[in-house]
């Protein structure tokens with residue numbers, strides 16, 4: 001196993017995108033092995049790389065890690081983006097898991113039978129359930145937890161950009177979150193990541209959906 005971090009996933013956002021964001025902000029270099037065929041997935045299964053038969057898989061520090069949250073928490077902990085004590089850590093995890101719940105709804109959209117109604121539901125949940133929490137937390141403070149950058153901040157900037165792709169005016173009612181986003185995207189590593197040609201993945205297209213369905217033998221829309 002080489003010393004470099006290796007990501008095994010599709011050439012698309014999905015559950016790996018937040019891991020790409022975190023590594024990018026930390027300026028940790030990584031290589032990507034894209035899953036493009038069912039045979040590649042079966043090979044990972046057969047060589048025992050996938051603990052629960054699922055990707056994302058991240059090779060790091062001599063380990064083969066699966067489970068997105070566990071991977072994010074490991075990297076955040078290793079590079080000091082996971083709070084200074086247990087109370088900060090649990091707060092970071094609460095914010096992070098809320099954001100992951102919201103972003104997961106976007107991930108499922110291209111596989112849904114009725115994406116329009118799902119999109120409406122994402123918009124109202126974002127407005128009523130999620131963004132008010134972050135607006136309150138960021139009214140005053142520059143960062144979500146402990147006065148310094150953490151995993152939760154990285155996920156929040158990713159999520160706000162994702163929301164604006166689908167609902168361009170959504171941040172109008174949330175000025176503190178919008179100001180936070182403005183500060184975050186000026187961080188040089190993030191600013192580079194947002195330029196064309198970076199490792200940031202675009203919104204899912206038909207090709208991405210087709211590959212995922214072939215790799216996992218999915219035959220119809222997901223619930």
Ligand SMILES: N[C@@H](CCC(=O)N[C@@H](CS)C(=O)NCC(=O)O)C(=O)O
Nearest residue numbers: 014015053054055056067068069216
């Ligand atoms: N709890 C896991 C879920 C991972 C997951 O659902 N991965 C999908 C691809 S995004 C997968 O491998 N699906 C194949 C399967 O479940 O058989 C995580 O968060 O990493």
